[in-house]
Amino acid sequence: MVDKSKYKVLFNVDSPKDIRNFDVTELKTLCFEIREYMVDVISQIGGHFGGGLGTVELTVALHKVFNTPDDLIVWDTGHQAYPHKIITGRRDKLGTIRRLNGISGFLKRSESEFDTFGAGHASTSISAALGMAAAADFMGQKKKVIAVIGDGAMTGGMAYEAMNNSGILKKDLIVVLNDNQMSIAPNVWQISNYFTEMISHPEYNRFKGAIWDLTGKLDNFGDRLRKVAARLESGIKAVITPGMLFEALGFRYFGPVNGHNVGQLTKLFEQVKALSGPILVHAITEKGKGYKPAEGHVQKLHASTPFDKITGKAHKKPGGAPSYTKIFGEALVEIMKDNEKVVGITAAMPDGTGLDIVQQNAPDRYIDVGIAEEHAVTFAAGMATQGVIPVVAIYSTFLQRGFDQIMHDVALQHLHVVFVLDRAGLVGADGPTHHGAFDLSYLRFIPEIVIMAPKDEAELRDMLYTSVNYKKGPVALRYPRGSALGVELKEGFTNIEIGKSETIKEGNDIAILALGSMVEYAVIAAEKLEEDGIHAEVVNMRFAKPLDEEKLNDVAKRFSKVITLEENSIVGGFGSGVAEYFIDNNLKNDILRIGLPDNFVDHGTQEELHKIVGLDPDSIASKVKSFINRDKGIEHEVSV
Numbered sequence: 022m023v024d025k026s027k028y029k030v031l032f033n034v035d036s037p038k039d040i041r042n043f044d045v046t047e048l049k050t051l052c053f054e055i056r057e058y059m060v061d062v063i064s065q066i067g068g069h070f071g072g073g074l075g076t077v078e079l080t081v082a083l084h085k086v087f088n089t090p091d092d093l094i095v096w097d098t099g100h101q102a103y104p105h106k107i108i109t110g111r112r113d114k115l116g117t118i119r120r121l122n123g124i125s126g127f128l129k130r131s132e133s134e135f136d137t138f139g140a141g142h143a144s145t146s147i148s149a150a151l152g153m154a155a156a157a158d159f160m161g162q163k164k165k166v167i168a169v170i171g172d173g174a175m176t177g178g179m180a181y182e183a184m185n186n187s188g189i190l191k192k193d194l195i196v197v198l199n200d201n202q203m204s205i206a207p208n209v210w211q212i213s214n215y216f217t218e219m220i221s222h223p224e225y226n227r228f229k230g231a232i233w234d235l236t237g238k239l240d241n242f243g244d245r246l247r248k249v250a251a252r253l254e255s256g257i258k259a260v261i262t263p264g265m266l267f268e269a270l271g272f273r274y275f276g277p278v279n280g281h282n283v284g285q286l287t288k289l290f291e292q293v294k295a296l297s298g299p300i301l302v303h304a305i306t307e308k309g310k311g312y313k314p315a316e317g318h319v320q321k322l323h324a325s326t327p328f329d330k331i332t333g334k335a336h337k338k339p340g341g342a343p344s345y346t347k348i349f350g351e352a353l354v355e356i357m358k359d360n361e362k363v364v365g366i367t368a369a370m371p372d373g374t375g376l377d378i379v380q381q382n383a384p385d386r387y388i389d390v391g392i393a394e395e396h397a398v399t400f401a402a403g404m405a406t407q408g409v410i411p412v413v414a415i416y417s418t419f420l421q422r423g424f425d426q427i428m429h430d431v432a433l434q435h436l437h438v439v440f441v442l443d444r445a446g447l448v449g450a451d452g453p454t455h456h457g458a459f460d461l462s463y464l465r466f467i468p469e470i471v472i473m474a475p476k477d478e479a480e481l482r483d484m485l486y487t488s489v490n491y492k493k494g495p496v497a498l499r500y501p502r503g504s505a506l507g508v509e510l511k512e513g514f515t516n517i518e519i520g521k522s523e524t525i526k527e528g529n530d531i532a533i534l535a536l537g538s539m540v541e542y543a544v545i546a547a548e549k550l551e552e553d554g555i556h557a558e559v560v561n562m563r564f565a566k567p568l569d570e571e572k573l574n575d576v577a578k579r580f581s582k583v584i585t586l587e588e589n590s591i592v593g594g595f596g597s598g599v600a601e602y603f604i605d606n607n608l609k610n611d612i613l614r615i616g617l618p619d620n621f622v623d624h625g626t627q628e629e630l631h632k633i634v635g636l637d638p639d640s641i642a643s644k645v646k647s648f649i650n651r652d653k654g655i656e657h658e659v660s661v
Contacts, residue, residue, distance in 0.1 A: 023061045023116075028054050034108050037084035037135075045284040048085065052077045052283055055104050056310075062115045068450075069100030069126055071309040075201045075280075079169065079304060080104040082286035083197070086294060087165055093137045093153050097146035097170040099127030099454075101199065102136075109135040119450035121625030127454055141454020142419065143392045144177025146170045147196055151183055154192040165294060171199025171306075173369055176391030181270075187299045188271015195293060196272065196301045199280065201308040267301045276303025281310055342507035345500045346443055348478040350375025352485050353412060354382045356514070363489055364388060364404065366413045368397045374414035374443050394419050398426035398438070405436040410489055417442040417457025417499060424463055431495045432467045438495050439488045445474070445499035446538055446588030447617070447631065452624030457499070458617050461536075461565050462593035464497050471496045471519060472565040474537025478505035480563075486514035501538040501588065503627060520567040528558035531649060532576045533641075535586040536562050536595045542631075543586050545638035550645055557645060565595040568602060577608045582648060584613045588636060591616040613648045615641065 025032055030047060031054040034040055040051060055077050081104070083094055089109075096102045106124065107115060110133065117123025125132055128140040138149040150168035157164050170180060175198065187194055264274030273296065278289055286304065293300050357363045357379070369392045371377040380387040390397045394415055401411035415423070420442055431438050445457040464472055471491060475481040481500055488496040525540065526547055535543035540561045547557040558580070560572060565587075576583055583603075585596035596614030603610060618634055631637045635644065 023058065028058065030054055031058055031107075031112070034112070036110055037089050037108060040081065040085050040108065043085065045287070048081055048283045048287065051108075052081055055081070055107055058107065058112070058115070059103060063103075066116060066118070066120070068118050069103065072098070072101040072201075073103030075306040075308045075310045076101045076169070076171075076199060077104045077310070078281050078283040078286055079197065079199060079306065080108065082283050082290055083167060083169070084108060085287055086290040087167060090134045090137070092165040093150070093167065094135070095138045095146045095150040095153065095166070095168045096128050096140050097168065097174045098143045099125075099140035101169065101171065102128055102140070105135070106133075109133055119452070119624055121623075121629050123624075125452055125624060126450060127452070139454070141451070142422070143174040144170070144179040146174070147180050147183035147187065147194075150196070151187050151190065151192060151194055154194045155190060158192055165193065165195065167195045167197060169197045169199055171197075171201060173392050176369065177393050178396060184267070184270045184272065184299075191271070191298050193297050194299050196299070198276075198301060198303045199306055200277065200303060201306045264301070264303065267303075270299075272299045272301040274301050274303065276301075277305045278303065280304030280306035342478070342505045344503060345478060345481060345505050346373070346375040346502075347378070348375075348481055348505055348510075349414070349441060349443070349485060349500070350378030352482045352514075354378055356486060356489055357383050357386060360410070360489060362408060363410045363412060366390065366397055366401055366411050368392060368394045368415050368419065370414075370416065370419075373416065374441070376414050394422040395426050398423040399430045401438045402426070402430040402434065402436050405431070405438050406434075410437060410439065412439045412441060412485075412489065414441040414443060416444045416455070417446075417460040418444065418448075418455050420460065421463060427464070427470075427495065428467055432470055435469065435494045437492055439485075439491075440495065440497040441485070441488075442497060442499040444502045446501045447622060447627050447634075447636075448502045449627045449630065450624050453621040456617075456622055457501075458590050458622065460497070460499055461587065461589040461595050462597075465566050465593065465595075465598060467495075469494045470566060472499070473497070473517075473563055474499045474565065476525075476535075476537065476540035476561045476563075477508045479508050479510055480517075481505075482510065483515045483517050484563075487517045487519070490516060491519065499537060501627075506541060517563065520564050520569055522560050522562045522564070522569040522572045524558065525561050526557070526559040528556035529579075530556045531582045531584065531645060532558045532560065532580040533584045533586055533645070534560050534562050534573075534576070534599060536565060536588075538588050539586040539636070542636065542638045542641055546641035546645065549638060549642040553646065555646065555649065562595070565598060568598055570602065573599065573602055574606075577603065577606075577610050580610065582611045582613070584615060584645060584648065586641065587616045589616055590619065592619050611648075611651065613644065613651075615644060 030051045034051065056074055059073060096105065111124055114124045119126040128136040128138065130136050130139055146168040147170060150166045154166040157166065174180060267274045275289065275293060279285055289302065293302060353365060364386045365376045365379040366388045367374050367376045368390055371380055371389060376387060390400060397413055397415065401413045404411045420440065442457060442460050444455065445460055448455045448457065461472065464470060473484050475484050484498050488498050525544060533543045533547065543559045547559050550557050562569060585599045587595040589595060591614055594616055596616055600612050600614060603612060622630055622634060
């Protein structure tokens, strides 16, 4: 896959200890070759790309200066950490990244001792690193703890909660702000670099300490001198650096520093390593650095399918159905044309949620709140109090972060907020941090919320329209990642009766109650069962809440055995709701719940993972045949 002969240094580096004696020239060569290797590999297999290209020098400098893994580096938004994986023993496995049984695209503690904390969701690094620093202090251990945060993660409130607490606890913690979006003019770079080097130098800090001790012996006059000196230093920093906020939170601020100058970074890290207390190093980097097609484009090649190494253009795939994401975005724009109260809200994921289409077509009705899901939900609640209809598009896995806000700020106040959950179910290569495996469970027990899932893209359009027109409270609409089914789309929209299902296929042997993405699989499985003389009825339930009780009563009368099918955790999801209804109404039918297992599912393609967990049509048909011959009793099945 990769021509090793063109690499002079990289394939001699199997661990960070191998670079500890490198001089600056060797470090620069290593950085160049890491970038070249990333381009060689990721262009062939796809993966997160731009963020890692921007952290090469940071990664090399950190592992050069600090004694990892004894010293602890905590990465935020783990897609920054591809270079970290490359020099911590996983270089030769990079070609397996995000593939079944390969290495993870994010940080994973079980994968390497150098991965100190799992990182798939953003803004967690400073909290985790502070916890590690506090634990080291508690245990009497001497180790350095470094949090690397960036690529938008500083827009998350959790980062500032952690920084505030860091300033109070005063533990030894180094935070590296990988700033790949702020532009600083060259002349300011020169001044700030000089100033940073001056105030981080050991001699300067010893001199400062001596002055501080001396003025402390001069009674009231010394106190006044101290105040003047403190104001002078903070005033200089406020004028030539953006560090005033960090200083106010209790951090000593160093920067901004050129995050692509490995020599300068190494020198600075050596100096701040000797200091104590909370420290923030502000490094300016460029996302996509060193690869022209990615440079200067914040979104381009952030995460990519295989692409041409020379042009950076993705390899064309045979034409197929558009994605559910695109269908949603286009439908929302159509709805906005007829309803001036509708706005779209995203938490830093316009492309991933389809709201980039709204941004392009109705920019005044598009709002990006940053990586701040909790804020997004309550912000939407505030808008809803004034008659606006917020459509909050957030990945299923990320909306978990806003659970309390959905409960307390939206549902409790009966506010009409529409939650659109992209990436519901298994997402594939991004793995357990991104699987939308739990939304039916964590939403279903919220009082008065409506939860729906479409069987195809046509139903998605109608469900979005229905959600916007529903006035009684919050609505959640979930759909899977990837291409839609390719069904014909009609003009306009049709309102769907809340809580009303539809029968897709009639049968007389067993009933399969399917939800969302599993309706198609249920139909295919039913066709396979027909070959064995088993006539299964397939019902598109549409709603996880409220359930179609009329349909459930009808099914209970006509079938002794009932199967529920969903792409959600088997615990607390759609199937649990059906089973609860049968128990509460003293219905004696046998029930088999089929869904995702009660454990975290690893990464792989969606097709591979469906087969592994038993949610592919063949597995579903096999489970139905086995269930028909079982004794009575409510039970569930979790496939491994």
